[in-house]
Amino acid sequence: MRKKQRGCIDVAQLITNALKKKPQVKASDIVKATGFSRAYVNRFFQQLKQEGKIVLLGNANTARYILADQKIILRTKRGIMTFRRMLRNINLSEDIVLDEIVKNTGIFAGISENVSRILSYAFTEMLNNAIEHSGSRSIEVFMEKSGNAVCFKVFDKGVGIFHSIMQKMKFRDQMEAINELLKGKLSTMPASHSGEGIFFTSRLADTLVIQSAKKKLIFDNTIKDTFIRDGADVKGTKVVFSIGLDSGRNTEDVFRQYAGNSFKFDKTEVRVKLYHDGVQYLSRSQARRIVSGLEKFKTIQLDFDNVETIGQGFADEIFRVWKARFPHINVVAVNTNQNIQFMINRAVPTQ
Structure with a gap:
């Protein structure tokens, strides 16, 4: 395709006109229409975004631009049910990542308050564990609302949770580390962590799977049981959390069950x-x-x-x-x- 002269085309206006004709536009659409490079086209998307005329929703393959109209934003967000991001573990904050999911997707839209609180608590606790304990340079996060459930994954390539506990607490093997982890209040950084995050998350989930090395720790509250199984050799730690949208659990009841009215665990x-x-x-x-x-x-x-x-x-x-x-x-x-x-x-x- 022969490239068009840049000076002959108002790319910003082209983007705006395209968004008036259809609800969303990707950078690749404009690249295809003009023959210009993606880098050149992205300059105009960023300009319109900074001017508050358009909004970017989604990420990676789901990223799309829409007009900065609240009704359009809400309608488009409701159609984005997946979030995936590879995060650099430098000055990373779990609450900022959660805020991005809430603002840029429809995953939290329409779910009950109790499930929203559980999802927020569990996701930030598990991501914080990876940020502060894994030693991994990058952390992959994934969240999806599908059918009647929401699940998320947090995957780092650090030292591995069971191996880390074994080393720092001087346990004989990873099985001993797993058994100690199951009790709650275990923290390898007691000055800054209570060690309660995994314990409470495991009680709030429908299912929670923590996999590291060749061990898989499975909490299944749908059948009220816990398992330790052998699995594939995973470098680092992979956490998979799932909860049904119709879950009757709530954070207050679970905290009170193990902490009483004083909320001391x-x-x-x-x-x-x-x-x-x-x-x-x-x-x-x-x-x-x-x-x-x-x-x-x-x-x-x-x-x-x-x-x-x-x-x-x-x-x-x-x-x-x-x-x-x-x-x-x-x-x-x-x-x-x-x-x-x-x-x-x-x-x-x-x-």
Whole structure:
């Protein structure tokens, strides 16, 4: 195609006229119509944008310009249900990224207030973790509203969450790091973080998957269970969060469930089955691993769902020895079968 003379065409006017004929225009449309370079055409888009005459919505493949008319902006935003960005981890702020999603897409449009709050909390917490803990130079974020759900992904190529915890807390392996992470209040930067973000996010989601190295930690609140599975070898950390648009959860109830009316995080729950390590019954050493660090809480709920039996040493270590050290802490056993309850009753000192 033969290039047209630049001086003969008012590119800014061409863009404006095009937007009067159709609701949105891409830079590639004007490049094709004029034969000018993308860099040259973009100068006029930026000029019109700075003058407040047009607005850029979306990003990457979904980026499009529209007239700066509020009705047009709202209508166009509602059609953008996907956000994807590769972010440089330099002076990066999670709230600014969230604000960009809210302003430039329709993902948050029309969703209930409780789901909006959950999504905002979870996204900023997970992105902040990647920003401050991963050591990754770049972070990929993705969010999409599709069907009756919203999901987001945060993917960094840093040290990896399980490996980072293992190193900084001097644990033996990544499984020990995962089990400690599940308790809540674990932070490798206690001066600036409470360690509560993942714990509360895992309770607010329909599903939350945290994948790093060859381990995948899965929280599935649709069936009220938690899994640790082997997966593909992932460099860094990949977090995938999903919540239904009809979710009845809300942040206040979840915070109050584990923090009480004071909103001080003082309750946790531990799924005992995750400490099996392939053995038939749980021993005293495994009990010590479970209660390690739990003295920070006032109430501990031990969930024995899908646990067939425990050893006498396991029950004695938690319900007599450890309880004697921390008598002010309330330890509650739930989902116990007859065998487990028998062992617990034997261990509890008679009054």
